[in-house]
Amino acid sequence: MSFDSPPALSVAELSYAYGRKVALDRVSFAVAPGECTILLGPNGAGKTTLFSLITRLYASRQGRILIAGHDIGKASRRALAQLGVVFQQPTLDLDLTVLQNLRYHASLHGLSRRRADTRIREELERQGMYERRKEKVRQLNGGHRRRVEIARALLHEPRLLLLDEPTVGLDVPSRKAIVEYVHRLCEESGIAVLWATHLIDEIFETDRLVVLHKGTVRGKGPIPEVLNTAGAETVGDAFHMLTREAA
Numbered sequence: 001m002s003f004d005s006p007p008a009l010s011v012a013e014l015s016y017a018y019g020r021k022v023a024l025d026r027v028s029f030a031v032a033p034g035e036c037t038i039l040l041g042p043n044g045a046g047k048t049t050l051f052s053l054i055t056r057l058y059a060s061r062q063g064r065i066l067i068a069g070h071d072i073g074k075a076s077r078r079a080l081a082q083l084g085v086v087f088q089q090p091t092l093d094l095d096l097t098v099l100q101n102l103r104y105h106a107s108l109h110g111l112s113r114r115r116a117d118t119r120i121r122e123e124l125e126r127q128g129m130y131e132r133r134k135e136k137v138r139q140l141n142g143g144h145r146r147r148v149e150i151a152r153a154l155l156h157e158p159r160l161l162l163l164d165e166p167t168v169g170l171d172v173p174s175r176k177a178i179v180e181y182v183h184r185l186c187e188e189s190g191i192a193v194l195w196a197t198h199l200i201d202e203i204f205e206t207d208r209l210v211v212l213h214k215g216t217v218r219g220k221g222p223i224p225e226v227l228n229t230a231g232a233e234t235v236g237d238a239f240h241m242l243t244r245e246a247a
């Protein structure tokens with residue numbers, strides 16, 4: 001990877017309001033290739049709104065979003081081709097098999113059947129799910145469904161993976177497996193990850209943070225920098241200090 005490759009995600013001066021309710025106010029941050037950035041914010045911080053803008057579910061004329069250097073407002077097709085998303089709400093078709101779900105998604109991204117099947121095998125094998133490919137999604141537990149959703153988000157080899165609270169509702173071993181898998185992926189494949197959560201225990205020491213509260217960025221950067229900004233000793237303390245006061 002060259003040093004002058006653009007950030008996988010660059011968000012600059014992004015604002016968004018629902019009518020008069022300001023949900024994001026001049027939010028700026030970047031995620032470099034191979035970095036896992038945790039978007040940490042309490043309920044109502046603006047995480048889902050931010051994801052809706054990055055995935056172009058909503059459009060905003062205030063501010064800019066670049067994915068791998070492509071402006072999602074001006075070159076949305078190129079930008080979105082570099083994006084993989086795991087939404088908060090599960091979106092697999094329960095009555096289709098794992099393979100059918102993944103093939104369908106791959107065809108939406110323009111992958112040939114052959115290429116799709118190769119990529120499906122690679123991604124499912126990495127998560128120990130290839131043997132389950134002919135089962136209907138309905139037969140899988142919540143953790144395994146999430147694994148399939150992560151595999152699906154990676155089929156077209158995006159440079160940026162967005163995960164919106166992907167462990168909500170999962171048991172402890174499933175959560176742990178997903179947290180560890182995504183961190184390993186970042187390290188090994190060079191993909192950039194933006195992971196929204198309010199769960200401190202999903203954060204690794206090597207992660208970067210963006211702390212969002214009431215629509216504004218209260219702290220960002222490597223963990224030591226954020227601790228320094230907050231004058232805190234632990235991420236938990238920093239989170240409480242940076243998110244306790246009113247906007």
Ligand SMILES: Nc1ncnc2c1ncn2[C@@H]1O[C@H](COP(=O)(O)OP(=O)(O)OP(=O)(O)O)[C@@H](O)[C@H]1O
Pocket residue numbers: 018021022023041042043044045046047048049050
């Ligand atoms: N459709 C909407 N209409 C009006 N206000 C909204 C709408 N969606 C979100 N909001 C408000 O915008 C702010 C940000 O909400 P958002 O859902 O982005 O936060 P969040 O960090 O994702 O929270 P959660 O963790 O609860 O999902 C909140 O004050 C919320 O009440």
